[in-house]
Amino acid sequence: MRDVIASDSPYSSEEREVLRRVAGILIPSSDEYGIPGADDDLIFARILMLATEQAESIKSGIDALNALAIERHDDSFPQLNETQQTGLLHDEANSGFLRQVIRCTATSYYQDGRVLESIDLKSTPPFPGGHEIEQGDWSLLDPVKARAPFYRSIKAVRNRNV
Amino acid sequence: MAEDAVDVLIIGAGASGAAIAWSLVDTRMHIVCLEQGDWMNPSEYPSAHMDWESRATEAFSISPNRRGHATDYPINESNSPIAVANFNAVGGATILYAGHFPRFHPSDFRVRTLDGVADDWPIDYETLAPYYDENDRMMGVSGLAGDPAYPPKPAIMPPLPLGRAGTKLAEGFNAMGWHWWPSDSAIASEPYDGRDKCINLGACTAGCAQGAKASTDITYWPHAIRAGVELRTRCRVREITVRKDGMAGGAIYYDADGVEREIAAEVVIVACNGVGTPRLLLNSKSNLFPDGLANSSGLVGRNLMFHPYSAIRGTFETDLDGAKGPGNCIWSQEFYETDTSRGFVRGFTYEIGRGRGPVNTAVDHMLSGKVAWGENHHRSYRSVVNRITGMVGICEDLPEEHNTVTLDPELKDSDGIPAPRIDYTLSENSRRMLDYSIARATEVLEAAGAIDVQSTAPIPHGGWHLMGTARMGTDPQQSVVNEWGRSHDVKNLFIVDGSIFVTSAGVNPTRTIQALALYVADSMKQRLANLFD
Numbered sequence: 042m043r044d045v046i047a048s049d050s051p052y053s054s055e056e057r058e059v060l061r062r063v064a065g066i067l068i069p070s071s072d073e074y075g076i077p078g079a080d081d082d083l084i085f086a087r088i089l090m091l092a093t094e095q096a097e098s099i100k101s102g103i104d105a106l107n108a109l110a111i112e113r114h115d116d117s118f119p120q121l122n123e124t125q126q127t128g129l130l131h132d133e134a135n136s137g138f139l140r141q142v143i144r145c146t147a148t149s150y151y152q153d154g155r156v157l158e159s160i161d162l163k164s165t166p167p168f169p170g171g172h173e174i175e176q177g178d179w180s181l182l183d184p185v186k187a188r189a190p191f192y193r194s195i196k197a198v199r200n201r202n203v
Numbered sequence: 204m205a206e207d208a209v210d211v212l213i214i215g216a217g218a219s220g221a222a223i224a225w226s227l228v229d230t231r232m233h234i235v236c237l238e239q240g241d242w243m244n245p246s247e248y249p250s251a252h253m254d255w256e257s258r259a260t261e262a263f264s265i266s267p268n269r270r271g272h273a274t275d276y277p278i279n280e281s282n283s284p285i286a287v288a289n290f291n292a293v294g295g296a297t298i299l300y301a302g303h304f305p306r307f308h309p310s311d312f313r314v315r316t317l318d319g320v321a322d323d324w325p326i327d328y329e330t331l332a333p334y335y336d337e338n339d340r341m342m343g344v345s346g347l348a349g350d351p352a353y354p355p356k357p358a359i360m361p362p363l364p365l366g367r368a369g370t371k372l373a374e375g376f377n378a379m380g381w382h383w384w385p386s387d388s389a390i391a392s393e394p395y396d397g398r399d400k401c402i403n404l405g406a407c408t409a410g411c412a413q414g415a416k417a418s419t420d421i422t423y424w425p426h427a428i429r430a431g432v433e434l435r436t437r438c439r440v441r442e443i444t445v446r447k448d449g450m451a452g453g454a455i456y457y458d459a460d461g462v463e464r465e466i467a468a469e470v471v472i473v474a475c476n477g478v479g480t481p482r483l484l485l486n487s488k489s490n491l492f493p494d495g496l497a498n499s500s501g502l503v504g505r506n507l508m509f510h511p512y513s514a515i516r517g518t519f520e521t522d523l524d525g526a527k528g529p530g531n532c533i534w535s536q537e538f539y540e541t542d543t544s545r546g547f548v549r550g551f552t553y554e555i556g557r558g559r560g561p562v563n564t565a566v567d568h569m570l571s572g573k574v575a576w577g578e579n580h581h582r583s584y585r586s587v588v589n590r591i592t593g594m595v596g597i598c599e600d601l602p603e604e605h606n607t608v609t610l611d612p613e614l615k616d617s618d619g620i621p622a623p624r625i626d627y628t629l630s631e632n633s634r635r636m637l638d639y640s641i642a643r644a645t646e647v648l649e650a651a652g653a654i655d656v657q658s659t660a661p662i663p664h665g666g667w668h669l670m671g672t673a674r675m676g677t678d679p680q681q682s683v684v685n686e687w688g689r690s691h692d693v694k695n696l697f698i699v700d701g702s703i704f705v706t707s708a709g710v711n712p713t714r715t716i717q718a719l720a721l722y723v724a725d726s727m728k729q730r731l732a733n734l735f736d
Contacts, residue, residue: 067569067576074581091257127577140570147565152254160588162525162561167250168412171402172527177365181373185383190351193310193317193540195327 050089051096058119059103060092061085063139064146066127074159079150087149095141102138109133209235209433212453212468214440214483216240217295218713219699219720220474221419222338224434225427226724230731234432235466237456239439240274240292243420248410256562259409265299266664267291274437276616276623278478280666283627285509287478287666293436294420296476297713300667301408301530302389302416303554304344305710306335306718309354310540314601314706318541318548321601324705325677325686326722328354334718334725341426342417342717343395346387352536360392363401367523368557368592369532375651381537381643386554388531389417389713396422403528405557416529438464441620442487443471443696449491450735451696457618470695470727470734474720477507477669477702481608482623484673497673497690497698502683504609506602506671507625508707511633513660515644516559516593517653518586525589526560535594538643539709547635549599551709553644556593564588573655593648595662596640598633599709602671629661637661668712673702688723694735699723 052060065080077084092099103118106129110118114125121129133139150156154164163170210232213220224236245251249258260269265288267275274291290299309328314321336357345360362385365373369385376383390407393400401415414421428434437459444452444465453467473480481504487496495503535553538545559567568574568587575583611624637660645656676682679691684703690696699720701712708715727734 068580069578071581076581087254134572143569143576144566147569148257148562151561151565152256154253157561160561160585161522166252166255167404167406167526168248169251169402171404171413174364174366174403174524174528175370177367177370178373179365181365181370181377182384184377185351186349188351188382190354191382191540192308192352192354195309195313195317 051093052089052100055119056100056103057089059106060088060099060142062119062126063130063142064088066123066130067143067146068150076156076159079146084149084153087152088145091145091148092142099138099141102136102141105138106133206464206466208453208467209233210468211235211470211472212237212466213472213474214454215295215474215476215479215700216293216419216424216434217474217476217700218297218419219716220295220472221423221427222341222717222720223472223474223699223724224432225341225423225430226721227727228427228430228432230728235468236432236434237438237440237454237466238293238434238436240290241436242293243298243410245410245412245414248406248412250404250406250409251412255406255409256560259406263299263409265290265408265667273617276620277614278622279611279614279624283625283666284629284663285511285627285661285666286664287625287669288664289476289478289669292420293424293434294418296667297418298410298420299408300711300713303531303711304342304387304389304714305534305552306353306356306387307331307708307710307715308352308539311706311708314549320548321706322676322681325675331715331718331722334721335714337721338714338717342389342422343391343398344387345390345392347385350384352382352384352539360395362386363388363390363392363529363531366528366532366557369555371519371523371592371651372555372594372647373533375647376535378650379647381535381647383533383535383555386531386534387714388529390529390531391415391417397425401529405526405528405560407529407531439616439618439620440483441618443473443483443496445487445489445491445496445693449693451496451693461618470697472697472699474700476700477672477704478608478623478625480698480700480702481672482610485610486621492692497683497692497696499692500680500683502604502674502681504607504672505604506674507606507608507627507669508600508602508671508704509627509666510600510668510707510709511598511629511637511660512662512665513596513598513637513640513644513658514593514662515596515641515648515656515658516591517648517651518655519590519592519651519653522589523558523592525558528557530556532557538640545639547632547639549601549632549636549709551596551598551636551640553594553596553640554711556595558589559591561588564591594644596637596644597709597711598636598640600633600707601630602674602706603628603630608672668701668707670701670704670707670712673698674705675703676705687726688719697723697727
């Protein structure tokens, strides 16, 4: 994973604050499963990295979200309470902005070792440890083995080549 | 003036270039292969990293336009519903292929005779059978003998495990009374030829860090190089040169530093795939061949065939394999041979997969609204993760001259070589076949217990198989190469990749591409004394 240096980020501190809040609403922490939310420091750092490629459109989306917050509630998005913030995001659910943020957030979140362990996956790369796979029930093949060959025979057909 | 002269120049070190290089080495000729890509470093493959799902869509994306590596060339595919998937490296697209490794069927070589469409091949299954066998030994194929959908063929290693997903879908196929069989896979299920066995990493299509998947950089190439073939990487060929007598003279290429170089050769073999090969031939214009090399028929770049793919997935109520295990599992060829009552000619193979990774599951389901975001997210996500499996339908694509690879008038690669442009239309026959494949797969999944079935067709980025753009045949006016791969127009020029396919069949093509390459090599060796007559 490439290192993320804050000064390299195309996002201002205000924009990062909005993104972090949105990520935390999309995937909140869970006491039930003992896992952090997407606003966790490590996870959010990866979100920022992933969001670099589409920075221009995401920054426009942040501006639009703040404008909508001011229009509806007379304050910028980070200043609203969680109910107000969630309501605005639901209204923007089909926007290109939120779809981009969902993509970055889910991608970062579900590559975090703590999260993967909570869904019975390894917190390590697949290689070199690998995985166990059951052989499965090979007796299911018995009726297929009993079937007569059904590929078409070409014996005695005349070739009509170009 | 050429810097060096060789007996045989092979352009492209992928599936077919590797096979023919290895086969020709016993002629003791001086063989050089030019490859525009690099050797791969398995430690860089995504499965060796925590963020393997991200890497698989970035540096190891199947799309050259997405990857944008210096070793890639761009492709204008804006006029095609299916985008090209390829990879440029030693091993070519076998680096990223699934290793799903079916053979063609006997009927695939006789489509005109049997079904009245397209054309028959100038060779048949029996001709290729010994080369299939030889290629199977070189690549190492896992499978199970006795498949009633095929003539008898050997199995070298035991099949890959069914797992939970394969078992579940086998139950579905059995409930419908339909054929299924463990897939032939170019993945080692036990140690083979210096390669270790599969350990179920689950990211086969982004490169196998274990080395169990048979990409040609670890199968054919080590043998070929030890026997004396010279493989030069980061060498991008601009054009094949032509001598005054109309024979191929060699090639002009750019090295890793962008320096133009020339190599002379007595024989030139093109192995650049169904897009790269017509691109190279069309870029090789000369006074003798103003429309591109080997193109007197006007068919270079025409008859492009993909395999239109449908993708059908179901969500189940119990945990399956998730992202664990090789994508290959079982196949079904219940609908392979023509039955006109279905509303289309020819047929398709179902390639059953395992499951999806945690990221892909989350992204797709959150974007579609099937997994909630917010306070219900975690419960909602846990109802689908590791519980999805399904299949793709690999539909036979018939050749149509209006589906083309041409040179884009503006787009160029980093060396200034004109890039290919794809113009492709999905046929009505393909659309009907895709619809049918979705309907029948849905029945299988529901019979297996799926509670939610989703489908896509065609898979927009599923242009893995590139075929037909320099077809073989006996009539020089209707084909580009003859029945053993030699250009009708240029008698020391051979083509061995998927571009020489007459039809596409309804299966993955790599095993047939390689068998054809071995067959062409053998044909050349048998005619060495009069190869150019």
